[in-house]
Amino acid sequence: MLARNDQNSLRRTPLYGLHVSLGGKMVPFAGYEMPVQYPAGVLKEHLHTRTAAGLFDVSHMGQIALRPKSGRVEDAAKALERLVPQDIMALAPGRQRYAQFTNEDGGILDDLMVANFGDHLFLVVNAACKAEDEAHLRAHLSDDCTIDSLADRALIALQGPKAEFVLAKFCAEAPSMKFMDAGPHKVDGIECFVSRSGYTGEDGFEISVPAGDAERLAKALLENSDVLPIGLGARDSLRLEAGLCLYGHDIDTTTTPVEAALEWSVQKSRRTGGARAGGFPGAEKILSQFDQGASRRRVGLRAEGRAPVREGAPLFADATSGEPIGKVTSGGFGPSLNAPVAMGYVPTAQSALGTQLFAEVRGQRLALQVAAMPFVKNTYKR
Amino acid sequence: MTMTLYTSDHEWLAIDGDVATVGITDYAQQQLGDVVFVELPKIGRTLKKAEAAAVVESVKAASDVYAPVSGEVLEVNEALAGEPALINSDAQGQAWFFKIKIADKSELGGLMDEAAYKAHTA
Known part of the structure; x- marks a missing residue:
């Protein structure tokens, strides 16, 4: 059983009331009261996500807009490349990419998603790291970018083989999106940011929605018989089967992207001999591991x-x-x-x-x- | 005539003479969620009261099942290994874990009856 912290100090997402009304078993997680499971239980929730569709509240995660002071998104991309070993400048508008903030020892401060929204970058970071990540961005990128914490937005993931069919009823563009496409779209008339990605290994979407509209959207999605609400328990077993890292467990400040078998996420342009090789914290160690192995x-x-x-x-x-x-x-x-x-x-x-x-x-x-x-x-x- | 007693750690014991059949309560299985693995004690093992005797694992976590009384393990429920989900469907019936020969009946004194256990989990 998970340890019970002082419930009073825990934060709630905009979907807290919905979780309780759906019978969610609420536990402390990363400073939030989150549903670990619903009455269906972890096993059924997991299997349902793999065979139909699951709805996850991931509003505890941090959403950050990185806006270039110059007005040119490439300047924000260039600035962010100072903190991550990924090629952000080559990230096309409407596309998203997996990245890591590294430290001077080559360790991982957090892993994150970066999307190019045309005039700014949109970042999704881990809940437990979001305050540190924001401070890190402010400390290093404030000359070039404004860093806006989008704390007034919820984040809903819809995952599984029926996710496209369900979301298409609310967002006509959803079926034409490909894996890692990301951008602003209307969902059920609400201005959202939609990406075709997730943390389950299944096809699916993550939908950033204004906090005030989150419950209405979640309820509308849950009205479909294909969709069940899924708690953190199944979220963990799904990502584990998908081989995806959980920050603070599989990766942390003591593990490098190479040790973590995340070489695929570091594009050639940032490696030795690449057009913009190095230039991120811990580059010396990480690039030497690329060349000589870890x-x-x-x-x-x-x-x-x-x-x-x-x-x-x-x-x-x-x-x-x-x-x-x-x-x-x-x-x-x-x-x-x-x-x-x-x-x-x-x-x-x-x-x-x-x-x-x-x-x-x-x-x-x-x-x-x-x-x-x-x-x-x-x-x-x- | 058997008598059923309960521990504060959510084990039940059905006592028949000097043999106790031990399992986990329905409350415990609800708290655990879907059980996916069970490890049972070896037959013939001598357990001390409160010693970890068996392990029950859900998707989420592993939990120990403690010996509610001291004694020798006489029999284990092999059916649980093949069908751990029995614990969720029939915790206080078919899904017993093991039978133990009670070494010292005075140890039963500290256990709860059904009414006391209900109050304990209320």
Whole structure:
């Protein structure tokens, strides 16, 4: 069970009342009272998202507008490149990209989504990091950009194979959007920011909506029989099966993008020999890891038995050795696979697919294999 | 005639002579959510009262099931390993965890009857 903090100090999203009316079990999460599950339960919510559509309240996440003082979005892109190892200048209007704020040691301060809205950049950051992220942006980019926290907006994710069918009833442009398209669209007549993305491995959308319209929109989406409300419990099992990192667990200030197996998110233009190589915090370390490899790596892990292997479990090279070689950073039961899944860090020498490892759970060594991620094939509409 | 007692950790014991059948309560399964894995004690193991005897895992988390009394494990419910969801559908019936030979009946004194347990979970 999750620890109970002082409920009085917790914030509520604009959909709090809706969660309670839907029977959501509210728990403290990242400073908010959020639904961990609804009466359907984590297992059904997870499976429903994979077979129909799930609606998630992710309003606790930070939404930030980065507006160029020059009026030219490329100046905001150029400025943001000082803080992330991604190519933001090549991000076309109407497109979104996954990024990380890095620190001087090459560690990850937060991971985020960056969208080009034509005249400014739109950022979505983790709830637990949003105050620090904003301060970080202000400290480093204020000469070139104004940084607006869009605290008056909710964020609703609609995920799953029926998401397009459902959203098309409210937003005619939705079906023509491709994975990682993002921009302003009207949804049920409301001025929203819509992106075709998510955190489940499924096709789907994230909809930024003015706080005052959020409940009406969420209710309208939930009126469709294909859509169930989904809590944080299933959000976690869905993203785990999709092989996606959870900040503070699978990535943090001690892990670099290379160690975290996020090389794919760092475009060639920012790597050694690229047009704008380096120039972000920790570039020296991160680029040297690109060139020479890192000593450890985040890998997917599949257990041979049925026992879930959870966060914190030490990993061993064999069934009897004394010293752990790494540890599990996320793990649990994957409802779609009907089997345990986990991810963790191991020495690069032991990171090849198929390598047998052991996790210690309640004093017993359980056999695991390094496995390809995503564990469940993603269904993005590219 | 069996008598059912409860612990503050949400285990139930159906007592028949010097044998107790142990499981988790319906309240506990509701709190846990969908159970996906169960680890049962080995038959013949001698448990001490309040010792972790079994593990029950939902999608979200793992929880220990404690021995409500000291004694030797006589039998375990193998059906749970293949169908952990039984715990959600019939926690206080088919989904018993293990049977234990009660070593010291005086340990039953600290347990709750149904009315007291209802008050405990109210």
